[in-house]
Amino acid sequence: MGPSSTSHAGTGKLIPPFPPQTQLDGLLAGAGYKVRSSDLHHVAQRLESLESAMVSSPSHVVSHLASDTVHYNPADLVSWVDSLLSELTHSHHHPSNPSSSSSSSSTSPPSRPLPVDLDDLFSVPSAAINWVQSEMPLSQQPPPPPPPQQLTVVTTMEEDSGIRLVHALMTCAELVQRGDLHLAGALVDEMTALLTSINTECGIGKVAGYFIDALSRRIVGAGSVPAPPHETEILYHHFYETSPYLKFAHFTANQAILEAFEGYDCVHVIDFSLMHGLQWPALIQALALRPGGPPLLRLTGIGPPSPDGRDTLREIGLGLAEVARSVNVRFAFRGVAASRLEDVKPWMLQVNPNEALAVNSIMQLHKLLGPDPTPIESVLSWIRGLNPKIVTLVEQEVNHNQTGFLDRFTEALYYYSTVFDSLEAACQIQPDKALAEMYLQMEICNIVCYEGAARVERHEPLPKWRDRFNRAGFRPLHLGSNAFNQASMLLMLFSTEGYSVEENEGCLRLGWHSRPLIAASAWQASPGPLPMGADDYWNDD
Amino acid sequence: MTRDKEEKRRPVLFINDHADILLEILKRLDGRSLCTAACVCRLWRALATADSVWEHLCLRRIVSPPPSSPGSSVRPVVSALGGYRRLYMLCVRHLLTRLDRDPGGRWRTSSAWDELQLSLSLFCVDYYERLGGRFGDTAATSSLMFLCKPVNV
Numbered sequence: 001m002g003p004s005s006t007s008h009a010g011t012g013k014l015i016p017p018f019p020p021q022t023q024l025d026g027l028l029a030g031a032g033y034k035v036r037s038s039d040l041h042h043v044a045q046r047l048e049s050l051e052s053a054m055v056s057s058p059s060h061v062v063s064h065l066a067s068d069t070v071h072y073n074p075a076d077l078v079s080w081v082d083s084l085l086s087e088l089t090h091s092h093h094h095p096s097n098p099s100s101s102s103s104s105s106s107t108s109p110p111s112r113p114l115p116v117d118l119d120d121l122f123s124v125p126s127a128a129i130n131w132v133q134s135e136m137p138l139s140q141q142p143p144p145p146p147p148p149q150q151l152t153v154v155t156t157m158e159e160d161s162g163i164r165l166v167h168a169l170m171t172c173a174e175l176v177q178r179g180d181l182h183l184a185g186a187l188v189d190e191m192t193a194l195l196t197s198i199n200t201e202c203g204i205g206k207v208a209g210y211f212i213d214a215l216s217r218r219i220v221g222a223g224s225v226p227a228p229p230h231e232t233e234i235l236y237h238h239f240y241e242t243s244p245y246l247k248f249a250h251f252t253a254n255q256a257i258l259e260a261f262e263g264y265d266c267v268h269v270i271d272f273s274l275m276h277g278l279q280w281p282a283l284i285q286a287l288a289l290r291p292g293g294p295p296l297l298r299l300t301g302i303g304p305p306s307p308d309g310r311d312t313l314r315e316i317g318l319g320l321a322e323v324a325r326s327v328n329v330r331f332a333f334r335g336v337a338a339s340r341l342e343d344v345k346p347w348m349l350q351v352n353p354n355e356a357l358a359v360n361s362i363m364q365l366h367k368l369l370g371p372d373p374t375p376i377e378s379v380l381s382w383i384r385g386l387n388p389k390i391v392t393l394v395e396q397e398v399n400h401n402q403t404g405f406l407d408r409f410t411e412a413l414y415y416y417s418t419v420f421d422s423l424e425a426a427c428q429i430q431p432d433k434a435l436a437e438m439y440l441q442m443e444i445c446n447i448v449c450y451e452g453a454a455r456v457e458r459h460e461p462l463p464k465w466r467d468r469f470n471r472a473g474f475r476p477l478h479l480g481s482n483a484f485n486q487a488s489m490l491l492m493l494f495s496t497e498g499y500s501v502e503e504n505e506g507c508l509r510l511g512w513h514s515r516p517l518i519a520a521s522a523w524q525a526s527p528g529p530l531p532m533g534a535d536d537y538w539n540d541d
Numbered sequence: 542m543t544r545d546k547e548e549k550r551r552p553v554l555f556i557n558d559h560a561d562i563l564l565e566i567l568k569r570l571d572g573r574s575l576c577t578a579a580c581v582c583r584l585w586r587a588l589a590t591a592d593s594v595w596e597h598l599c600l601r602r603i604v605s606p607p608p609s610s611p612g613s614s615v616r617p618v619v620s621a622l623g624g625y626r627r628l629y630m631l632c633v634r635h636l637l638t639r640l641d642r643d644p645g646g647r648w649r650t651s652s653a654w655d656e657l658q659l660s661l662s663l664f665c666v667d668y669y670e671r672l673g674g675r676f677g678d679t680a681a682t683s684s685l686m687f688l689c690k691p692v693n694v
Contacts, residue, residue, distance in 0.1 A: 241684050251662065278684070281669040282662035288618050289661070323669050326621040429686065482655075489659050492639050494687055 050084055162204035165194055166413070169208060172215055173409040181219050188216045202424050207417045210441050211409075214448035222449075227442060229304040230312075235442070236275050238435035242427035244494050245518050248487055248501075248510045249362045250279040252520040253392035255483040257358045258286050260390035260524075264356035265295045270349055272341060272364040274301030277316040279362070281323045288327040296330040300349050305337040313337060341368055342375035346382045357388040365393065365465075369401055369458040380472035387525055390477060395465060397509055397519040400447050401458040412447050415517070416440060422512035425496045462507060462519045474523040478506030483520075557584050564588055568597045572634055595625035599633050599660075602653040619661070622668045631667060632660035635688040663688075 168191045175184040191212050198205045227235070240246040261267045267287075271279070280299060287294045299320065306312040313335025324331030338344045341364060351357055368376040383391060398415045402408045419440060427433050446457040466476070484503055487510070491499045502509050507521035556563050567578060567589055575598065579589035588594065596616065619625055636656055667685050 241686055244687075251659075254662075278666060278669070281665040285618065285622070285661055285665035286658070289615060289658075319669060319672050322672055323665065326668075327618045327665075328621075427687065432686070485655060486659060489636075489656065493636065 046082060161194060161198050162208075165191060165198065165204060165208045168194065169211055169215070169413060170406075170410065173406050176215065176218065177405040184215070185219045188212060188219065203421070204417065206437075207413070207420050210416075210444050211413060211448065213441075214445045217445065218449045228307065230307070232439075232442070233275050235435055235439035237278075238432050239439040240278055242429070242432050242436040243423055244426065244491060244499060245510065246278075246362070247490060248508075249394040249518065249520060251282065251486055251490055252479065252483050252508055253360055253362065253394060253522075254279065254283045254286065255486055256392050256477070256479055256522040257283060257360070257390060258290070259480065259482070260358060260477070260522075261287070261295065261356055262290075264389075266298075266352070266355040267295045267358070268298040268300065268351060268355045269358045269360060270300045270302070270351075272302050272359070272361040274303040274313060274316055274335070277301065277320050279360070280320050284320065284324050284329050284331070285327055288329050294327075294329040296332070297324065298332045298334070298355070300334045300336060302336045302338055302341070302344055304339050311335070341365075342379060346386055349386070351386050353387075357386055359383055359386070359388045359391040361392065362394045363396065366395055366401075366458050366460060367456040369460065370453050370456070376468065377472070380468065380474075384473040384525060389524065391469075391474065391523040392520070393465060393469075393523065394518060394520045395462070396459040397461050397511075397516045398459050399461055399464075401460050409448060412444060416444055418512050418515050419517060422496075422498060422517070425498055426494055462504075462509070462521065465521070469523050473526050473528075475526045476506050477522040477524045479503075479508055479520065479522055484508060557582070560584065560588065564594070567594050570598075572598060572629055590626065592620070592624045592626055595629050599625050599629050599657065603657065604653070615657075615661075619664075622661075622664055628660060628664050631685055632663050632688065633657070636660055 168187060172184050172187045172191065175181075175187065191208070195205065195209060195212065200206055200209050236246075257269065269280075269283070271277075284297065287297060299317070301313055301316065303313050303316075314333075317333030317335055321331050321333055334350065336344060336348050338348075365376065365379075368374065368379055396415075399411055400408055400415075402411070420437070423433065423436060423440075427436070443457045446455060450456075469476075484501065487501045487508055491501060491510070498513050500511050500514065502511065502516070507519055509516040509519045511517050563585070567575060567585075570578065575589050575594065579586045596619075619628055622628070633656075636659070640656075663685060670684055
């Protein structure tokens with residue numbers, strides 16, 4: 001099932017999985033006309049002048065137009081309208097366009113509200129920039145706000161207000177990128193008003209609501225208050241329950257780790273983000289049942305320091321130890337409290353060279369891709385220095401680390417629309433779904449509102465991670481068919497059609513309707529000398 | 542009352558007198574029937590809720606478990622995590638239901654043993670969540686909630 005086209009509503013999925021690449025306006029293309037988006041403004045004006053000319057001209061001219069004019073290629077709307085208009089003006093010797101004194105108001109200082117008719121603005125997204133910036137000379141006077149029916153060619157969107165909202169969001173993001181924050185703020189108000197007319201319970205309305213909120217925070221400069229770790233963990237837990245993404249991540253990583261640990265009696269797992277430790281009971285149980293009996297399992301969990309004196313890491317460790325005791329697996333836990341991953345030093349992890357080591361990172365490494373100096377190189381370097389048997393990496397399969405704000409915004413809009421769609425289908429139980437959505441909303445806010453070191457949600461797609469890992473002295477470890485089968489079975493348990501697992505060069509990607517959303521891969525240390533600097537971290541600081 | 546009528550009223554075979562035969566019959570039932578059987582009388586309840594019957598139900602589809610992990614080594618793990626009856630009710634039952642509704646079956650390259658392994662993993666996560674109730678709210682025991690929803694056809 002390929003990406004749905006831009007034009008038609010009816011379902012909740014108004015956003016195609018990928019941003020449109022074409023220059024032609026999608027709506028008009030659906031009607032058979034080929035018009036470039038940048039020409040929409042021009043066409044709208046011309047059509048309107050045509051109508052006023054036809055209304056005011058004597059009837060013989062109009063009938064001449066209807067019967068004798070040869071219309072070449074009406075699909076090329078721009079030149080067709082132009083040709084009609086020139087015919088009319090020739091027979092008329094009337095100026096085709098009534099020069100309106102009110103048009104000057106459109107180029108007045110931005111403190112005046114935007115052009116009244118929302119249709120007008122949203123139907124010509126890129127042209128709107130030209131409209132409001134007075135330094136751009138317009139070849140003719142902009143028309144007065146036309147009555148809606150004159151623009152029915154470009155605004156068949158009474159029912160497609162979702163598409164208008166998307167266009168508005170793009171326009172606003174472009175304004176923000178240009179630095180025109182005042183106008184962007186006004187546009188946010190308009191969009192908020194538009195939101196009231198569409199369903200915000202599902203589909204585009206819900207996602208748009210979050211993005212509008214994030215944009216307004218960015219414009220105001222507020223940013224969002226980072227949630228305390230305890231709250232983040234609760235939201236994470238709900239996200240775990242209501243969607244298959246985290247379960248897929250955990251089960252796939254566990255399967256790879258299980259296979260890598262075959263034959264070893266002392267094994268050590270380092271988890272870069274322990275959260276509630278939901279990944280590990282399944283591994284403990286699988287190790288309990290492995291042929292030859294369970295090994296000694298050590299788990300080192302990294303997590304944020306807990307407030308108010310509680311040692312949450314230790315509590316999680318105790319719970320996991322209880323599970324291990326029940327199934328007769330020798331188990332030892334160690335917690336490392338660090339608020340940022342780059343603050344962790346390898347000596348804190350107390351790795352024993354005689355044990356098999358697995359490093360597990362579920363959606364953590366992208367936080368290290370911040371501005372220069374990026375910590376990722378040094379972290380990968382010390383991981384390589386630990387000589388792990390396997391490094392499991394699960395990351396969001398999208399590029400949210402582009403420098404340009406508009407590109408990032410567009411990617412995020414399409415990505416999170418898809419994620420929200422899938423969440424909608426997978427779980428209707430409240431309040432769990434709402435809490436899971438709040439978890440995603442935190443990510444959206446971070447991507448849209450922040451810059452620099454504060455922006456930690458810097459997702460990158462798998463090919464970029466491959467490059468990084470290859471440079472850092474790792475080579476890929478293929479996830480086997482067991483992992484694939486297990487993932488497929490897991491998805492089947494989620495009572496929704498639409499999820500799919502695909503295998504790609506030894507990595508598994510979970511997606512919604514053929515748009516991959518999360519990618520799992522495994523890496524092992526390449527044989528050969530360690531890359532420069534990997535050994536430095538063995539010394540105590 | 543004549544002796545003939547008394548003899549006719551006495552049943553030839555009273556199943557409750559033969560618990561071993563009853564057990565063999567119960568072992569062949571499906572989950573739903575087994576639960577119904579447990580409501581009949583005290584003897585039936587004792588037999589139908591015994592974990593060995595449910596173990597039989599869970600492992601029934603497995604023709605031959607791998608020699609490295611025979612059913613006997615699985616048993617202590619499952620008992621520790623809550624028993625076969627709970628395993629069936631929480632995980633295996635839903636897995637089998639979904640199985641029936643998925644005629645395409647592209648994942649069917651996995652064996653019944655793999656299915657049981659997946660059920661066990663999910664069961665273990667559930668056990669972990671039930672342990673401390675440390676997560677405070679009612680979300681504590683709902684990681685398997687997604688299994689209980691009706692399938693969207």
